Amino acid sequence: MARRNPIVYLVALLLIGLMLGPVLYIIVGGFRTNSQITVAPAGLPDPWVIGNYTDILASDLFWRQVGNSTIVALVTTIAVVALGVMASYVLARYKFRGRGAMYALFAAGLMFPATVAITPLYILVKNLGLVNTLPGVILPQIAFGLPTTVIILVPFLQAIPKEIEEAAMIDRCSRLGFFWRMVLPLSVPGLITTGILAFIGSWNSYLLPLFILNDQDTFTLPLGVQAFASQYSVDTAKVLAFTSLSMIPALVFFSLFERRIVGGLTGAVKG
Amino acid sequence: MQTPPPVRPRRRGIGWAQRLEIVALSGPAILVFVSFVIFPVLMAAYYGFYKWKGYGVPTNFVGLDNYKTILQDTAFHEALWHNAEILVLSLVLQGPVAIGLALLLNRRMRGQSAIRVLIFVPYVISEVITGTAWALILQTNGAGNDILSSIGLGALTEDWLADPKLAIWSLMFILTWKYVGFAVILFLAGMQNIPDELAEAAAVDGASFWQIQRHITLPLLGPTIRIWAFLSIIGSLQLFDLVYIIWGQYVASTAGTSTMATYMVVEGRNAANYGYGNAVAVVLFVISMVIALIYQRFVLRRDTEGALTGGR
Numbered sequence: 001m002a003r004r005n006p007i008v009y010l011v012a013l014l015l016i017g018l019m020l021g022p023v024l025y026i027i028v029g030g031f032r033t034n035s036q037i038t039v040a041p042a043g044l045p046d047p048w049v050i051g052n053y054t055d056i057l058a059s060d061l062f063w064r065q066v067g068n069s070t071i072v073a074l075v076t077t078i079a080v081v082a083l084g085v086m087a088s089y090v091l092a093r094y095k096f097r098g099r100g101a102m103y104a105l106f107a108a109g110l111m112f113p114a115t116v117a118i119t120p121l122y123i124l125v126k127n128l129g130l131v132n133t134l135p136g137v138i139l140p141q142i143a144f145g146l147p148t149t150v151i152i153l154v155p156f157l158q159a160i161p162k163e164i165e166e167a168a169m170i171d172r173c174s175r176l177g178f179f180w181r182m183v184l185p186l187s188v189p190g191l192i193t194t195g196i197l198a199f200i201g202s203w204n205s206y207l208l209p210l211f212i213l214n215d216q217d218t219f220t221l222p223l224g225v226q227a228f229a230s231q232y233s234v235d236t237a238k239v240l241a242f243t244s245l246s247m248i249p250a251l252v253f254f255s256l257f258e259r260r261i262v263g264g265l266t267g268a269v270k271g
Numbered sequence: 272m273q274t275p276p277p278v279r280p281r282r283r284g285i286g287w288a289q290r291l292e293i294v295a296l297s298g299p300a301i302l303v304f305v306s307f308v309i310f311p312v313l314m315a316a317y318y319g320f321y322k323w324k325g326y327g328v329p330t331n332f333v334g335l336d337n338y339k340t341i342l343q344d345t346a347f348h349e350a351l352w353h354n355a356e357i358l359v360l361s362l363v364l365q366g367p368v369a370i371g372l373a374l375l376l377n378r379r380m381r382g383q384s385a386i387r388v389l390i391f392v393p394y395v396i397s398e399v400i401t402g403t404a405w406a407l408i409l410q411t412n413g414a415g416n417d418i419l420s421s422i423g424l425g426a427l428t429e430d431w432l433a434d435p436k437l438a439i440w441s442l443m444f445i446l447t448w449k450y451v452g453f454a455v456i457l458f459l460a461g462m463q464n465i466p467d468e469l470a471e472a473a474a475v476d477g478a479s480f481w482q483i484q485r486h487i488t489l490p491l492l493g494p495t496i497r498i499w500a501f502l503s504i505i506g507s508l509q510l511f512d513l514v515y516i517i518w519g520q521y522v523a524s525t526a527g528t529s530t531m532a533t534y535m536v537v538e539g540r541n542a543a544n545y546g547y548g549n550a551v552a553v554v555l556f557v558i559s560m561v562i563a564l565i566y567q568r569f570v571l572r573r574d575t576e577g578a579l580t581g582g583r
Contacts, residue, residue: 008375012382013371015518016389019452022404025393025414029407042414044420090293109308113562114381115509115532116556119539120311143307146300146364175292191407204397211540215491219479222399226516231411234461254395255408270310 009043023247030241037236052241062242064217067225069249070136072209072220073202076141080198081191083142084149085157089152089179092157093165105152114140114208122211135210139222141202149194156190157183196257203250221246312556319550324543337550347551350534351558353439353527358507359445361450362500368447369454370496374484376455377462379432387459391452397448402516405445406432434515436527446514450506453501462488497570504566508559511536531555 004137029037030052031045056062069104088262091103104269121140160183168178184191208224213219216227229239319337341347376386401566408414409431416428433440470483478481478486481557511532511574518528539548 008378008379011375012386016386018392019390019448022401022408022448023396025402025408026400027526038412041412041417043417049525081305083300086296093287094293095292096293102301105301105309106304109304111505112308112312112556112559113505113509115511116552116559117308117311117315119305119535119545120315120553122540123318123545124307124311126325127272139303143303146304152474167579175289179296198394204395204399206397206399207517221337222397224399225399225403238482239405243400247396250397251392251396256392258391 003169016074019133025033026240026243026247030237030244032237032240034235034237052238053245055238056245057244062245063217065219065221066183066246068134068218069203069220072137072141076139076145077195077199077206079142080139080145080149080197084146084194085153085187085191087146088150088153088157089183092154093175093183099104103150106147106150109144110151113252114144117213118207121208125212130212132218134211134218137205140212141205145201146200147199152194152197153187156187160186169185169209170177192257196253199253203253211267273378278545293445302438310385315549315552315556316550318546319553321542321546323546329546332514333546337547338554340547341551341554346529346538347531347534349527350529350531354530355511356439357443357446358504359511361440361507363445364443365447365451365454365503366496366500369451369499370489370492371457372451372455373462373465374461374488377488387456390455393449394452395450398512399516401445402513404449405441406517409441433522433526435525438528441537442514442517442528445517446510447505449513450503454503457495457499458492461492467490490510492498501563504562505559510556531558541568 025042028045031048031050032043032045032050036043036046087102087106091099125131125140126138128136134154164186166179168182173181185259204222205220206226209223210219213223216224225243228242232238318329320332320333320334322333322336323329362563372390376390377384411428411430415431419427429437431437466487469487473483473487509532510530513537514528514530514533516528518533531551532555535548535551539545539551
């Protein structure tokens with residue numbers, strides 16, 4: 001075993017290099033000038049310039065798009081988790097006819113990401129008068145976030161021991177009281193996992209905002225990055241700076257909650 | 272639901288209260304889900320029968336004309352073929368790579384948790400950023416070719432994105448980069464459910480590391496692998512973001528990377544031909560569903576017995 005270890009570490013190192021290379025390329029490239037990039041596309045900054053970053057941080061458009069992305073992601077996350085845990089509680093702890101059908105309804109949604117429904121969805125949002133508004137993106141995102149949330153949360157809520165529920169009933173706790181006082185606190189880890197998945201999904205979402213939003217002031221960051229990249233296609237350094245600033249929140253979020261995400265996926269696979 | 276149980280009047284009172292709770296708790300989720308997921312899919316089927324620019328009520332009923340056009344359009348045939356290539360190559364490339372990496376990372380080693388986090392980073396980064404970065408790296412005068420030249424492999428520099436022979440492989444490389452971390456995390460999670468005792472017992476009986484992986488880990492990882500493959504297949508069929516971002520709306524077809532979804536957006540929305548776009552959506556939906564159902568019927572059945580049809 002010990003003999004093999006150096007190779008294992010070498011492979012792991014190569015792997016990390018390959019995975020992080022492009023990310024570092026974006027971040028480091030933002031510290032270079034365009035002429036540096038043209039002369040040596042893969043070189044290091046010499047000298048380091050911070051102008052690209054400070055220009056972007058000083059632009060209203062960037063912060064407006066950060067704001068849009070944040071609002072959309074937060075509202076989506078809260079709504080998906082709230083609606084999802086309520087529906088999952090019903091699926092997990094109530095016995096009623098149609099329960100299987102209801103579960104199947106959400107599970108079927110898992111098979112079809114927004115791609116399939118995007119054209120009619122756009123028309124629906126247009127008929128509701130929500131084109132070019134953030135709710136026009138948020139409402140469909142909540143709907144498309146529900147299947148994952150429900151599928152992860154149902155086994156989670158089923159795992160809460162029956163004895164706790166019986167004890168609560170003996171103490172004259174209603175089912176709703178049980179849900180509010182026991183289930184919600186006990187399911188916080190699951191709620192965080194699904195919340196993070198919803199947040200990252202929303203933060204990165206591209207197709208839906210592409211259809212719904214067509215004014216730079218309502219753009220979320222992914223659209224902003226793309227618009228910026230085509231508008232300043234000759235100013236590669238600034239595009240790189242814009243891109244690296246826009247990926248910070250998702251990365252921070254992920255690194256804070258990495259264990260929860262991995263743990264949540266484990267539960268989903270088992271469930 | 273409609274017919275309450277006949278006798279037991281005492282239980283019925285509880286039943287009504289419970290029914291109210293069920294409706295109150297699950298109603299909002301079902302309402303949103305049906306309005307914004309189920310309803311649009313049904314409307315696509317309706318709009319697909321019309322020639323329609325997307326304004327007002329569709330009136331120009333054309334029957335199955337849209338579908339005939341789709342099925343006869345060589346651009347759609349090519350897109351469909353690219354989806355098939357991407358589907359197969361994703362399974363063949365990402366599966367073994369991810370299993371290998373998961374086996375590697377499942378061993379006790381220094382910095383293991385750090386590596387697990389880092390390998391997941393590309394999955395967390397948005398498709399737009401992934402696409403923008405790789406487009407810059409892989410363009411002819413980009414960093415990729417620059418690195419090849421500087422390490423003496425100048426002969427290998429290529430036009431990675433525009434050459435129709437290479438573009439699909441560049442796409443596969445980028446897709447693997449982006450999504451392999453997700454597969455590795457899934458597989459690692461699956462491996463943690465395999466009791467250590469099995470491997471220990473086999474080791475006591477003299478099994479080598481590779482024999483243990485081949486005869487214990489892999490078979491017990493089967494359910495996880497099959498679920499991953501399902502997610503990968505669905506993702507491949509509906510692939511849009513990365514292709515549209517890197518190859519744009521115009522060059523995807525000449526570079527040989529167009530997919531059904533990019534075809535749908537280019538021919539439907541960008542051409543303001545919404546009736547046609549909806550018909551493409553229906554075709555995409557039917558293809559995805561048929562493949563999903565076949566896969567569940569024949570491959571997933573033993574793992575998720577009833578997961579998509581029943582409760583548990």
